[in-house]
Amino acid sequence: MKKHARKQNPAGPARWWLAAMVAVGAWTVVVPARADEPADSNRQPGASDREPSAGEKRFALEVRPLLREKCFGCHSSEADEMQGEFDLSSRESMLGGGDAYGDVAVVPGDAAASYLLAMVRREEPGYEMPPKEAEALSQEEVWAVRDWINHGAPWPDEERVAEIYAEYAEGVRVSTSGGLSEPWTNRKYKPEDVWAFQPIERDFADRLDGHDGNPVDAFIDHGLEQRQLEAAPLADRRTLIRRVSFDLLGLPPTPEQVRQFAEDPRPNDVAFAALVDRLLESPHYGEQWARHWLDVVRYADSSGFANDWERPNAWRYRDYVIRSFNEDKPYDRFIREQIAGDEIDRDDPEMLIAAGFLRMGPWEHTGMSVAKVTRQQWLDDITDTVGQVFLAQPLQCCRCHDHKFDPIPTRDYYRFQANFATTQFATVAAEWLAEENLRGMEEDRRYHEMRHRWNEQSLQRLNEKQKQYEREWFKQRDLPYQSKAEAKKAGAAAEDLPSGKLLRTPQEFGLERIARKWRQRFGWELDRYEPLAFTVYNGSTREPPRGGGRIKMPKAPLKPTELPQTTILTGGDVFSPGEPVDPGVLSAVPGGLETAITGKRGGRRTELANWIANAENSLTARVMVNRIWSHHFGRGIAGNPNNFGATGEKPTHPRLLDWLATEFTENGWSVKHLHRVIMNSRAYRRASTHPNPQRLADVDPNRRSYAVFLPRRLEAEEIRDAMLFVSGDLNPEIGGIPVRPDMNLEAALQPRMIMGTFAPSYVPNPKPQTRNRRSIYITRLRGQRMPFMETFNQPGSSTSCERRDQSNITPQVFALMNGRDNHDRALALAHRLLEATGGAEQGETNRRAVVERLIRLVYGREPLAGEVDAMLQHWRRMLTRQQQLHFDPPEWPTTVVREAIDENTGKPFRFTEKLFVYEDYQADLARHEASPEKRALSDLCLVLLNSNEFIYVY
Incomplete structure (x- = not known):
């Protein structure tokens, strides 16, 4: 191409297009393909056989949308800061060329002489536009710019553009009129991009006629x-x-x-x-398929964030999901119950539990939180979650601006969000259901209360010291009071009252902070054993309590007050409210514009759920x-x-x-x-x-x-459950409060920080039959995940998981081969085999029967030729090794010591936590209790439990 002199852009070429992908309301439409078009064109400016001209059509159908999508973010009057004074929002300003290009930016009728074409072709180093290679124009888009310039770079007005667009644009029209912003009216999209918004096809005769199979x-x-x-x-x-x-x-x-x-x-x-x-x-069907659903809805037994407060009653929602799959509850009913169960029947505990879906995401309100921000975070979270879970539409993209790729304007986002504007949190009484498993509560509660009482004793000792220091403080000042409370009651002057706490040492300050925080945690966690539902209600928005604790429902939640008004938040900022909107649904879904949602306090979510659960929803x-x-x-x-x-x-x-x-x-x-x-x-x-x-x-x-x-490959929970199953250790009970299996002590006793102090240590349940339940019942703490589960790609609970990853990484090898739990399972499997076959002491024939039974249990098939002999040989080698080894009984820690810096004094303090569970902890079969023969067989079992044939499904 021709080379032209140009002025230097003082801002530098690399900054020109940093915002080039900012969406300002235009979309690429489908136009006739030109895959066979030559790399250049000799057509003359203005050449056209019909009206409108070819150049006008190129501009209206292709170039105008490209300029808006790729360029206006930096090169228009709409840009926050126009780059290089190069304005592409009108023909006149474009031909001016700005600081850098002058009259060679676009030369009408001569694309080869136009510097704009060189930029979009990415031929000039340092001036490639858009600058990000991933955003580069396609070959067809470059051709469109070239041809438009060669046709004289015509620039028809908006009315003419609309006429051309309506007549010649190919694609799917998605109407979002009916009160929506004007740029969204009658847009068109590539059919393949809006396939999900088109009605479900019902006629399949061409495919099914004459086909007599599935x-x-x-x-x-x-x-x-x-x-x-x-x-x-x-x-x-x-x-x-x-x-x-x-x-x-x-x-x-x-x-x-x-x-x-x-x-x-x-x-x-x-x-x-x-x-x-x-x-x-099988009742185990519901456990497996509830697990998939819980991945999507982000189930966890704690809230996440700085304090990671436990959610003592969330487990009832988990069991509700299990029951729903086992009962084959119609999916449309399943939707309605989770989105609006409390509106459907507030007297039915099942419905209150189901509505706990709305509170499954991470959430916390602390003394440093702004209530309005915390509230908006939940509204944004639930709007996006409902969109992903039920409609496969991530809606967070629309919070600040119209969706860049999908037919969802920002207005739709806030109309959808308005359905939850009157939804409030509460934990309410909900009697136990006959189907719920309440076994194990007493055992669990006993250990929980022991920790609670121990912490109360620690706090009481600190309170006694505080009282002693107060008496001394008043005595030193010759004041006639024994305590701060007494002085206040007597009307003492402010200067005659001690300020703050009178604790003296870093140890006292540190222990007091821990004990006070734990009082709140332990007290609330006792709700786990009470018939309560972690749910919602409709009412006026009020500031939630700061910190953890039960959120109670007010006596008059529907007391007439001003209803919350949802507005479009400018830039997604809760402190920049814009235009008010009414509750609504996604307008691009067939029938979306005609769907009316009540503006009243109650019933919004029911109507939303009915729209989602409609068979005609695409x-x-x-x-x-x-x-x-x-x-x-x-x-x-x-x-x-x-x-x-x-x-x-x-x-x-x-x-x-x-x-x-x-x-x-x-x-x-x-x-x-x-x-x-x-x-x-x-x-x-x-x-x-x-x-x-x-x-x-x-x-x-x-x-x-x-x-x-x-x-x-089996998922993390399936690996653990399958090992428990084949070893005979699996407790098949359905439902109930969360359980705590063994965790590697180095991980379990690692100090876990919560806001301002330590979290209580992770401790397992004391009895094997409780620890060895299915993995779906394991306590899921957002701030302390099970290492084995995390290693094998169990997702976190902060975002909805649509599909689990399947990585193959070295830590998985170490977890399977070296993990204590896996060694326990291998030893339990060896014990089961020897018990069932009379023991290896019966001779070589019995050894062979043991190995054959092992293969059937682990692989579910008959042994292959030579397989039993190879395994017997390995067993003998391991026996020789095991006969030389000695194992001492394991020792379990009954205390753990923490050291930290007290934030009041800036000096270190030490805290000793008592681990009551280990005082009467019942271990699984341990290696010191097993004979060398059994330990040798367990080494063979461990090999099979690590094999691909066990870990994979084919």
């Missing part, structure tokens, strides 16, 4: 035919029962169950369908069936279960997704029905290896065709 396979097979890719054969029965058992229960099958299924004389389809039905009736059913599919196949049909927007992965089989959504709603929103439909398909029952792996790698490298079943 409808799921009709859609999957069509894709395979298009790829000319054959499918893998069906997996063998042993593989299938292990796969389906982990999918539905999170537990492996027993050897007896494997044998029964393998020997079932019925045809494969019939036998497998019966197996699925049996597993769906998002809701698609979202749930996609979640279910993702847990069966390792990925969703749409790859981001929480994001059906333009930035999420598009569906690989959109018509299958719509068929499943239709099947779901037409069969009473039954999740179990959907399991049956999906799992009985050939796609689910395929082997994980392909007969032609090279062909599969060439045609489907990302494995999106479902030609094979994708193996998956």
